[in-house]
Amino acid sequence: MAGRLTGKRAVVTAAGQGIGRAIAAAFLAEGAEVLATDLDAGKLDGLAGALPSSLDVRSDAAVAEFAGRAGRVDVLVNAAGFVHHGTILDCTDAEWELAFDLNVRSMHRTIRAFLPGMLERGNGSIVNIASAVGADATAPNRYVYGASKAAVVGLTKAVARDFIRSGVRANAICPGTIQSPSLDERIAALAEMNKTTVEAARQAFIDRQPMGRLGTTEEMGALAVYLASDESRFTTGQTHVADGGFTL
Structure with a gap:
């Protein structure tokens, strides 16, 4: 079935490569209008049909300015993140700050910016990229990464619960190794x-x-299409684990 996202307008962060790019491409293939963003706008080359923009999701001002000119947004995909290696004994204060600022607070910024418009229209889907690590399992040497991704799950559930009767849904994708x-x-x-x-x-x-x-980025893109589409309109506050059985 093609055209599953026809008529929808989506923002995808970190769309320059990896999971974010695959989601943007999948959305475009299903008929969505995609505002593709990345810190390095050059990485957005080749996303035919997308509306590319440079966006620093670690900047309150940049996110607010982008949201102010983005217009109507029906779907928000938060894909920006970074994986730190090491235990609590290896984690520096700077690494802690970066992990939580990029992996968690960036989502706080974008949701805060786009949620009011979704609430005004009574419709919207938020898809956050979390991880199997920190959601349903742990892995060696993933201390601050796991902690930050667990926070993403909590953030997602909190947003879903607060606006459950307002037409806005929030779900998390928890990939394994992609x-x-x-x-x-x-x-x-x-x-x-x-x-x-x-x-x-x-x-x-x-x-x-x-x-x-x-796993493949295309598999994550397919799951994101489902969560962005009206097919999942009875689904909110869920962690969708796609990890090749890692958490079993």
């Missing part, structure tokens, strides 16, 4: 840190997935 440019960077860094090969480091990520493979 093949993406950011994963490639983490694999390379891990290989260097452990003095092993990139291939061995990649296999370690694959081995922790019970299905025996990494």
Whole structure:
């Protein structure tokens, strides 16, 4: 069934690569008008049909200004985030601040900016990218990442509950390990840190997935289409885990 998002206008953050880009592409394929944003607007090249904008989701002023000129928004997808490696003993104050500012407070900023318009129209879908780590499971050396993604789940549920009778829904996607440019960077860094090969480091990520493979960004895009569409209009406040069985 094509055209599942026809007539909807969506904002997607971190649409330059990885899950955010796949969601933007999936939305476009289903007929949505997509305002694709990224800190580096150059990464948005190639998203044919999207309306690209540079956006720093860590800036209150930038988010407010963007929302002020965005017009009607029916769907908000918060995909910006960063994965820190290490335990509580490795986590610096700067890493803590970055993790919570980018992974959590950025969503606070965008939701606060776009929610009033959704409430005025009595309709809207908010999709936050959380993680299987911090939602239903933990993983070694993911201390501050897991903590911040657990906060995303709490934020999502709180927004869903507060506006449950106002026509606005909020749900979270909790991916397992997904093949993406950011994963490639983490694999390379891990290989260097452990003095092993990139291939061995990649296999370690694959081995922790019970299905025996990494997830794809396209699979996350398909789930986001469902949550953005009217097909899920009876669904709110939920964590949608797509992790290849990692949390079983």
